[in-house]
Amino acid sequence: MRVxxxxxxxxxxxxxxxxxxxxxxRILRLRTASEVARAIRTMQVRGAPAIGVAxxxxxxxxxxxxxxxxxxxxxxxxxxxxxxxxxxxxxxxxRAAWVAGNDPLAAAHEYRARVVEECRQIGLAGADLFRTRxxxxxxCNAGALATVEWGTALAPLRVAKERGADLFVYVDETRPxxxxxRLTAWELRRERxxxxxxxxxxxxxxxxxxxxxxxxxxxxxxxxxxxxxNKIGTYEKAVVARENGIPFYVAAPWSTFDGxxxxxxxxxxxxxxxxxxxxxxxRRTAPVGSAARNPAFDVTPSRYVTAFVTPDGVLKPSGLARxxxxxxxxxxxxxxxxTKAAKSSRRSR
Amino acid sequence: MRVxxxxxxxxxxxxxxxxxxxxxxRILRLRTASEVARAIRTMQVRGAPAIGVAxxxxxxxxxxxxxxxxxxxxxxxxxxxxxxxxxxxxxxxxRAAWVAGNDPLAAAHEYRARVVEECRQIGLAGADLFRTRxxxxxxCNAGALATVEWGTALAPLRVAKERGADLFVYVDETRPxxxxxRLTAWELRRERxxxxxxxxxxxxxxxxxxxxxxxxxxxxxxxxxxxxxNKIGTYEKAVVARENGIPFYVAAPWSTFDGxxxxxxxxxxxxxxxxxxxxxxxRRTAPVGSAARNPAFDVTPSRYVTAFVTPDGVLKPSGLARxxxxxxxxxxxxxxxxTKAAKSSRRSR
Numbered sequence: 001m002r003v004x005x006x007x008x009x010x011x012x013x014x015x016x017x018x019x020x021x022x023x024x025x026r027i028l029r030l031r032t033a034s035e036v037a038r039a040i041r042t043m044q045v046r047g048a049p050a051i052g053v054a055x056x057x058x059x060x061x062x063x064x065x066x067x068x069x070x071x072x073x074x075x076x077x078x079x080x081x082x083x084x085x086x087x088x089x090x091x092x093x094x095r096a097a098w099v100a101g102n103d104p105l106a107a108a109h110e111y112r113a114r115v116v117e118e119c120r121q122i123g124l125a126g127a128d129l130f131r132t133r134x135x136x137x138x139x140c141n142a143g144a145l146a147t148v149e150w151g152t153a154l155a156p157l158r159v160a161k162e163r164g165a166d167l168f169v170y171v172d173e174t175r176p177x178x179x180x181x182r183l184t185a186w187e188l189r190r191e192r193x194x195x196x197x198x199x200x201x202x203x204x205x206x207x208x209x210x211x212x213x214x215x216x217x218x219x220x221x222x223x224x225x226x227x228x229x230n231k232i233g234t235y236e237k238a239v240v241a242r243e244n245g246i247p248f249y250v251a252a253p254w255s256t257f258d259g260x261x262x263x264x265x266x267x268x269x270x271x272x273x274x275x276x277x278x279x280x281x282x283r284r285t286a287p288v289g290s291a292a293r294n295p296a297f298d299v300t301p302s303r304y305v306t307a308f309v310t311p312d313g314v315l316k317p318s319g320l321a322r323x324x325x326x327x328x329x330x331x332x333x334x335x336x337x338x339t340k341a342a343k344s345s346r347r348s349r
Numbered sequence: 350m351r352v353x354x355x356x357x358x359x360x361x362x363x364x365x366x367x368x369x370x371x372x373x374x375r376i377l378r379l380r381t382a383s384e385v386a387r388a389i390r391t392m393q394v395r396g397a398p399a400i401g402v403a404x405x406x407x408x409x410x411x412x413x414x415x416x417x418x419x420x421x422x423x424x425x426x427x428x429x430x431x432x433x434x435x436x437x438x439x440x441x442x443x444r445a446a447w448v449a450g451n452d453p454l455a456a457a458h459e460y461r462a463r464v465v466e467e468c469r470q471i472g473l474a475g476a477d478l479f480r481t482r483x484x485x486x487x488x489c490n491a492g493a494l495a496t497v498e499w500g501t502a503l504a505p506l507r508v509a510k511e512r513g514a515d516l517f518v519y520v521d522e523t524r525p526x527x528x529x530x531r532l533t534a535w536e537l538r539r540e541r542x543x544x545x546x547x548x549x550x551x552x553x554x555x556x557x558x559x560x561x562x563x564x565x566x567x568x569x570x571x572x573x574x575x576x577x578x579n580k581i582g583t584y585e586k587a588v589v590a591r592e593n594g595i596p597f598y599v600a601a602p603w604s605t606f607d608g609x610x611x612x613x614x615x616x617x618x619x620x621x622x623x624x625x626x627x628x629x630x631x632r633r634t635a636p637v638g639s640a641a642r643n644p645a646f647d648v649t650p651s652r653y654v655t656a657f658v659t660p661d662g663v664l665k666p667s668g669l670a671r672x673x674x675x676x677x678x679x680x681x682x683x684x685x686x687x688t689k690a691a692k693s694s695r696r697s698r
Contacts, residue, residue, distance in 0.1 A: 022636040170642070173626060175524055175548040178634050181627070185639040196642040197635050199524040199626050201549050201582025205618075205647035208584060233550025235557060236585050239592050269554075277522060277548050278530070281630040285527050286546050287371040290534040293519070293545040298554035 003144035003187055005050045006057070008109065011064075013057040017044045018145055018179075022186040033062035033073050040080040040087070043177065047146020048220040049115050052086030052255050056108040059094035063104035070098045082268040083229050083297045085221035086115075089255040112148060118253035118311035119150035126156030126216070126251060126309035127163055133213035133247070134165050137203055139172040140231035141183035142218025142251065152218040152251035154187060156309060161193055169195040170212055172203055174231060176276040176294065200233050204240045215241045216249040216309070222257045224324050226302025226317035227264025232295055238304035251309035259324060264299040272296045352493035352536055354399045355406075357458065360413075362406040366393045367494055367528075371535040382411035382422050389429040389436070392526065396495020397569045398464050401435030401604050405457040408443035412453035419447045431617040432578050432646045434570035435464075438604040461497060467602035467660035468499035475505030475565070475600060475658035476512055482562035482596070483514050486552055488521040489580035490532035491567025491600065501567040501600035503536060505658060510542055518544040519561055521552055523580060525625040525643065549582050553589045564590045565598040565658070571606045573673050575651025575666035576613025581644055587653035600658035608673060613648040621645045 006015035012029040013036060020026050028044060030036050036058030039045050045054045055077045062073030074095045078088060090111055097107030130136060140146075142153035150158065161167055169188055174180035181197045188195045198206065206212045215237055222228040228250055241248040261267060274292030278284060286292070302317040315323055355364035361378040362385060369375050377393060379385050385407030388394050394403045404426045411422030423444045427437060439460055446456030479485060489495075491502035499507065510516055518537055523529035530546045537544045547555065555561045564586055571577040577599055590597040610616060623641030627633060635641070651666040664672055 023633075171639075173524070173635075175522070175550055178629075181635040181639075186636045189636050189638055196640050197623075197626055198642050199549075199581060201524055201580075201585065202642065202644055202647075204585035204588065205581060205644050206642070208647070231550075232548060232554060236550065236553035236589050239553065240585050240588050243588050243592075274546075277546055280527075281632045281634070283630045284372075285630070286522075286530040287535045287538050289538055290520075290530075291545050293547050293551065293555070295551055295554050298551075298557070 002149060003190060005047070005145045005148050006045060006054055008057065013054065013061065015039065015045050015054065016145065018046055018183060019044055021145075021182050031061065032065060033058040033068065033076060036061060037076050037080050040077070046179070047141060048084035048086040048218065048256050049119065049147035049152065049253055050145065051081065051084050052090030053112045053115055053148050054090075055087050056090035056094045056111040059091055059098065060105040060108040063098050070095045081270060083220045083270045085258040086255040115147065115253055115255060116149045119147050119152060119155050121311035122152055122251050122253065122309050123150055123155030123159040125311070125313050126249065127159035127165075129156060129247070129249060129309070129314065130160045130165055130167065130214060131163075134167050135170070135211060135213045136167060137170045137172065137206065137212045137215045137237065138184060139180065139217050139234050139237055140174045141179040141187070143184055143187040145183050145187065146218060147253070151187070152253065153216040154184070156216065156251065157193060158191060161191060167193050169193055170203065170206055171195050171197045172200045172233065172237070173197055174233065175200055179231070203237055207240050207244050207246055212246060214247045214249065216251060219250050219252040219256050220297055221261070221267050222250070222252055222308070223261035223263045223267065224259060224321060225263045226305055226308065226320050227267070227299060228302070228305070229264065229267045229269065229297045229299050232298050235298040235300045238300045242304050247306040248304055249307055249309050250305050253311055257324065264301065267299055269299065270296045351498060352539060354396070354494045354497050355394060355403055357406065362403065362410065364388065364394050364403065365494065367395055367532060368393055370494075370531050380410065381414060382407040382417065382425060385410060386425050386429050389426070395528070396490060397433035397435040397567065397605050398468065398496035398501065398602055399494065400430065400433050401439030402461045402464055402497050403439075404436050405439035405443045405460045408440055408447065409454040409457040412447050419444045430619060432569045432619045434607040435604040464496065464602055464604060465498045468496050468501060468504050470660035471501055471600050471602065471658050472499055472504030472508040474660070474662050475598065476508035478505060478596070478598060478658070478663065479509045479514050479516065479563060480512070483516050484519070484560060484562045485516065486519040486521065486555065486561045486564045486586065487533060488529065488566050488583050488586055489523045490528040490536070492533055492536040494532050494536065495567060496602070500536070501602065502565040503533070505565065505600065506542060507540060510540060516542050518542055519552065519555055520544050520546045521549045521582065521586070522546050523582065524549055528580070552586055556589050556593045556595055561595060563596045563598065565600060568599050568601040568605050569646055570610070570616050571599070571601055571657070572610035572612045572616065573608060573670065574612045575654055575657065575669050576616070576648060577651070577654070578613065578616045578618065578646045578648050581647050584647040584649045587649045591653050596655040597653055598656055598658050599654050602660060606673065613650065616648055618648065619645045
């Protein structure tokens with residue numbers, strides 16, 4: 001069965017608790033916007049597109065609860081995490097429906113369907129990039145767990161596998177929270193895609209020695225010029241890939257593109273608690289008294305990106321800028337609006 | 350009190366069990382070459398110069414045991430780990446003394462004194478590099494624990510601190526075995542040098558955003574042209590440092606320089622068991638069935654090195670090549686022979 005990060009069931013938002021994978025597959029069932037906000041903040045649900053959909057349902061739950069206003073609910077959900085742009089798009093989409101007197105739950109369902117369809121299109125658009133480059137590095141988890149279904153970075157790999165590509169995936173374990181070792185490896189196991197988990201430190205070695213043919217990652221926020229924020233460590237992989245002439249791809253649905261940012265310099269980077277670095281599996285590893293710095297994301301300049309894999313196809317950074325310049329933004333958000341994929345998804349509902 | 354990784358005491362080699370730091374400070378007391386070989390293989394003692402000294406004492410213990418030959422003892426100790434060149438130099442130094450009918454223990458003592466003195470000289474030579482560049486990144490542990498006393502990368506920081514530099518050290522935690530978070534942080538705590546442990550993934554972010562002024566690391570083996578092997582992840586830091594115009598220094602005693610290797614392409618890179626990556630604090634983190642790749646070292650081409658901090662001063666890669674060309678190698682090893690520091694150490698005995 002296909003991996004799904006979250007779904008609507010019995011008037012509740014059901015989601016897999018991603019803090020416990022792969023050891024436990026616990027399903028959380030959330031009834032209120034506060035519960036959704038907590039699940040986002042504690043990273044029980046994570047990955048920019050999945051956060052956006054969870055927040056959209058959080059808004060719908062707030063509307064059904066009848067004790068909040070659109071503004072208060074939006075404020076609560078927006079304050080959970082600062083970097084992933086999809087969060088703001090998901091919240092704004094349902095807030096606008098609520099204010100306009102439309103059904104917030106229908107808006108959340110539609111938002112979810114759009115994200116899922118865009119990820120499916122990303123898979124179709126990007127799969128052939130790996131036909132002649134089957135040894136792939138990915139960082140963090142940009143799979144179904146991060147995006148509801150299909151994934152961003154993993155969607156083209158799923159489709160490439162179906163099309164017969166002889167894939168081998170190097171999975172950065174992705175310290176501090178190990179989304180690669182825990183989540184990407186779990187998805188690849190279920191898909192029977194051969195892979196090896198590596199220490200994040202080892203990616204450069206495999207890039208330099210010819211073991212890796214291509215790199216693909218997701219994104220948490222992409223500026224108009226193609227600079228993008230993604231899980232901490234992405235920048236190092238991008239620099240080392242370019243240094244070795246290896247293509248570096250960034251896969252994302254349109255909800256990750258922030259049309260209000262000209263470049264990456266003003267993307268907010270979340271800094272999380274140092275204990276994520278100083279402890280491991282609940283036990284302190286560093287000496288008592290040693291401090292940590294723990295930025296959760298970094299910003300990679302667009303010059304390191306070979307191409308963006310989008311629902312509308314594979315776009316070079318220069319092509320992306322042209323594509324974004326043509327796109328009208330909906331009122332009140334920097335979201336880049338409807339796409340071919342979104343239109344097709346809407347028609348199919 | 351000054352940190353020491355190992356010392357000779359009551360006819361035994363005493364060493365701190367580095368697998369247990371910083372939670373426990375257990376002292377092992379080894380009586381045989383086999384015990385020393387096991388301590389090296391299991392990384393109870395690690396760090397190229399410290400491995401070399403431990404192996405030198407392992408040879409002395411074999412000679413005193415009276416049940417081995419110089420060749421058999423050397424073979425056993427050399428087979429423990431493949432990458433650190435100091436191991437071969439330490440073994441060869443005592444083997445040669447043993448074969449020549451000199452006192453193997455005296456040879457081990459002298460080898461130890463030479464390494465300690467060379468590390469002290471590295472500290473004096475490199476300290477002023479950080480006077481105007483006090484925010485320093487280091488990777489793995491190249492401190493006293495890795496080198497017996499002083500350290501290689503940490504020696505100049507110790508001296509810079511004594512000279513009043515306002516240091517702040519970013520400590521890569523250094524997955525998979527966390528020598529940064531566990532050992533470097535422990536040494537810096539004892540020296541009261543302000544520092545923060547970071548996920549290895551975060552180094553690039555801090556290099557790009559101007560937080561870090563300089564990088565210094567140790568080495569496990571350095572070829573004649575300056576290509577060098579060091580803990581996995583070093584290569585990524587070197588590439589990203591150069592990309593951001595930040596100086597990258599490599600500190601090592603002469604026992605790390607392998608005059609038999611023209612460049613880094615033939616330096617053997619140890620691959621260790623995948624469980625080091627798949628488990629954390631004894632608990633499996635990756636899904637059952639997922640495999641790992643676990644190279645323990647990578648090779649960084651010399652073009653990324655700003656300078657080598659040696660016992661004889663700070664040398665650019667071009668100057669290093671000239672310096673090495675002038676140096677006579679002792680018979681039977683690629684070791685690069687006596688230095689100013691070693692001579693001064695010998696005089697002081």
